[in-house]
């Protein structure tokens with residue numbers, strides 16, 4: 001018998017990087033996993049990689065109508081769930097002086113408003129003793145240039161973890177955050193020109209106490225720990241960052 005046999009899991013943003021690595025880990029340990037993403041082709045590739053214990057659903061984390069439809073789909077596929085992993089997120093690099101209302105709204109909507117309503121709409125489906133994990137970021141506690149809106153969105157999310165942990169406690173549902181430092185997922189290559197991405201990666205590697213990027217699998221193990229093993233932990237945020245936020 002695998003560790004997570006029979007567990008039913010929903011992962012938003014499960015088509016690449018951290019979300020996909022978490023889906024792979026939990027499926028390898030016996031879980032059934034429903035992943036979401038926005039892009040049809042990536043959803044299909046992820047579903048093929050994950051196999052028969054995965055369901056891939058197109059759902060925009062920024063759309064409340066999509067979140068409602070997602071809740072209906074989860075209910076019809078699983079009935080109740082054991083873990084909701086709210087992971088979908090975007091980064092936009094832009095100096096504070098150049099920030100536009102459109103980019104600010106996009107980042108805050110995908111990274112903070114969407115997650116808030118995803119938990120609200122899916123919480124009724126979480127079984128007693130189940131868990132919510134969200135992906136924040138170490139930048140929510142630090143001042144970095146170029147990512148002020150992103151950092152603010154993750155700080156909002158970190159605060160929500162505390163409030164929602166309190167409100168879901170009567171149902172025995174724990175709510176925690178995993179807070180990644182630099183993780184090799186290609187997120188920088190998606191959002192920056194290749195030369196700037198390479199320079200940024202080099203600087204981040206040199207600045208990290210462990211002198212490396214983390215691997216998505218290292219976040220996945222932490223998500224599994226917070227979801228299923230950390231039974232006396234709620235409202236917390238666990239950094240997985242090579243010590244970058246502490247040393």
Ligand SMILES: NC(=O)c1ccc[n+]([C@@H]2O[C@H](COP(=O)([O-])OP(=O)(O)OC[C@H]3O[C@@H](n4cnc5c(N)ncnc54)[C@H](OP(=O)(O)O)[C@@H]3O)[C@@H](O)[C@H]2O)c1
Pocket residue numbers: 012013014015016017018019036037038039040042059060061062087088089090091110135136137138179180181182183184185186187190
């Ligand atoms: N990598 C890092 O260094 C790092 C550090 C700190 C925090 N994080 C956080 O970790 C999480 C995962 O990031 P990652 O590095 O694994 O990046 P990634 O590989 O780009 O994965 C992001 C995932 O979110 C999905 N997504 C993005 N916007 C969405 C939307 N509006 N609706 C539905 N799905 C959406 C993407 O699907 P589509 O491709 O279809 O859009 C993809 O599945 C994010 O919340 C990110 O902020 C990452």
